[in-house]
Amino acid sequence: MDAEVIANSGEVKEAEIVVSIPSYNGKYDLTSTVRAVDKGLTEFFPSKSSVIINCDYSNNGASRDKFFTTETRIPKIYVGRQDSGGKGQVVRSSLFKGMELNASMFMIVEPDATNLQPGWIKKFVEALEKNFQFVAPLYVHHKDEDLLNSMIIYPLTRALYGWRIRRPVGGELAFRKELFERILEKDIWNQYVSEEGLAVWLSTLAMCLRQPMCQVFVNQPRKTAPKEEKEFVNYFNDTVGTVFSLMESLENYWRKIKWSRPTAIFGLGSDDAEPPEELETNIDSLHERFLGGFRKYEEFWREVVSQATYTKVQEIRNLDMNHFSFPAQTWTTILYDFAIAFRGKDAEYREHLLEALLPLFYGKALSYVKRTERMSVQQAEDMVETECMVFEENKPYLISRWNGA
Amino acid sequence: MAKILVVDDEEHIRLLYSEELSEEGYDVITADSGYKLLEKIEQEKPDLVILDIKMVDYNGLDLLQDIRAKFFDLPVILSTAYDTFKEDIKSIAADYYVVKSFDLSELKNKIAMALEAKYSQEE
The missing domain is CATH 3.90.550.10 (Spore Coat Polysaccharide Biosynthesis Protein SpsA; Chain A)
Known part of the structure; x- marks a missing residue:
């Protein structure tokens, strides 16, 4: 033992x-x-x-x-x-x-x-x-x-x-x-x-x-x-x-x-909820990490995601900070495409794939933080729920590509 | 044929839902309050419950907690006049919610989704 x-x-x-x-x-x-x-x-x-x-x-x-x-x-x-x-x-x-x-x-x-x-x-x-x-x-x-x-x-x-x-x-x-x-x-x-x-x-x-x-x-x-x-x-x-x-x-x-x-x-009781501590998110750092991903993974992304999604990612790249937005539809298809690319691959490829996903995650996180900046926690939760619905609605895309992979 | 239990203390809502959902092919039963609701669910074994949030004698969100504790996978759709209830964390135990309207297309859509989800997990 x-x-x-x-x-x-x-x-x-x-x-x-x-x-x-x-x-x-x-x-x-x-x-x-x-x-x-x-x-x-x-x-x-x-x-x-x-x-x-x-x-x-x-x-x-x-x-x-x-x-x-x-x-x-x-x-x-x-x-x-x-x-x-x-x-x-x-x-x-x-x-x-x-x-x-x-x-x-x-x-x-x-x-x-x-x-x-x-x-x-x-x-x-x-x-x-x-x-x-x-x-x-x-x-x-x-x-x-x-x-x-x-x-x-x-x-x-x-x-x-x-x-x-x-x-x-x-x-x-x-x-x-x-x-x-x-x-x-x-x-x-x-x-x-x-x-x-x-x-x-x-x-x-x-x-x-x-x-x-x-x-x-x-x-x-x-x-x-x-x-x-x-x-x-x-x-x-x-x-x-x-x-x-x-x-x-x-x-x-x-x-x-x-x-x-x-x-x-x-566990719902009458006790009031204690508010969370303030959290400052460095949006410039998220933006830099997102853009940095293009230097290292641009070609790899092109191999992993569909052409339409790749084009959309390039559009997001060109958005300035004030207009930065990473649509839920694009994010969903990216994750589904990465999951399909992960399937059946060796450990080395998988490690590279997960590393390549990280800058895109930073981009999505930036978009969320900016969009929810003036929202209450409840409103931000509603937005997460709405984005989850996009994942559910697009599941046929995942299944169809999974079947063809 | 899926059986739907409509729980609402307003008679015209019960009638409206019964007529329209029956036309869609559902077997609809009703209750005019939350009184002995769990027993009714036990006896009638509905496939889905449409639950009014604000009834005169019952709080729909509390009833939802009771239903979830006993029938963990029974779909429940909250029916409400306002969406302010979403601030109450209890509401996330509902499959969906709809704002009451004479146009039931949203409700019918949510019923279809909730039943589809339930059946897909049972396969």
Whole structure:
């Protein structure tokens, strides 16, 4: 076995609830996260047996020591991996550990949120207790936050698999054992999932299994430090790579899906929502990165997208900042064309393809930020929803080109 | 033939929807309030519900939450006089919404889409 497992002195043998917290090379201080999880489990689920698992994908000891020295009432287990793998790989190991403990409810808590509250644990686990098989989060968010999700992951997964899960990328997620067992039966795994793509992988497979799902409303923003550029590029490649690669594995499912369906919303209360923090987006930088893509990828784009789309991209290139706009129709066909180009290719080509998509994403993000500049969060959400409809309406284009590829 | 349950406390709306949707080939049943709605859904097993948001005794958005909790994949279309309800996050649990009108083309279009989505997932 290549995973090293160290149980705490509690010698945990069984647990109903498993909360898994990934970490990497001591990058995040887990102390406040572990305390919030501990408080959430002890305060709201005192009669249930629980365990907190730190799954560490570096195994240099930094995270493990911090984890075990944080005092908790809930027993803890450390799962570290010495092989390369990635976050997805080690989280999966922790979930297998949970299965060994015969857990019925699982929650993954990302360590990057600086304001995780015990109440979040309560909402997710309560939703599982109501027999929802999969629980995704709905955080209060700034309209410019997490544009990769709003511009690519949400519209694509929604149009492909037919469920309106607004944040298939997590951060926090929860699911029941039965669903996880059925996901494992699918036997779908790859390099993108084993790195940063695990949340999208779980969300996508949950959608395909048509089990009761809900989205938990967290009436607070999820506060995180902005990702550094290299970190964002890796995250972009892994999450988009996960969506594209799952399209191959799940072709027989998504091809028959038309339009999309909502899920139940759980955790709505009388508490007022806390407003998100201000976020300043550097539109000049987005514009430069978009234009920079032409120097490196212009010819490649011409090979990947249709002639009409390529012509449209050239038109967008010539728009000045005041009139900059990236239409939803063009963006949709670009993503569908890239997904088709991804299909059946080797790892090197795929890496290049994902790199080439990034400047176009910056262009689309710029267009969105400019267009929503004077909009409320609700109006910006309506715009995201309208653009999602364009993805759904254009699905026949994807299917037709997929069939011909 | 798809069965549609129309829940609205205004009689003329129930009549209008019943007539026009029956002409489209749907089997239409109605309810004049949210009273025992979940039981009615359990018994009648409709393929889709059209739900008025503002009824005298019931809040359609609260009823929507109850429906979703029990019948997670039953399509629900909200029917409303105004679209201000969209500020309430509960509304995203609806498949679609339509603003009430004597021209039912938008409603018919949304019904077709919601049913198509449901059936495509069941295949």
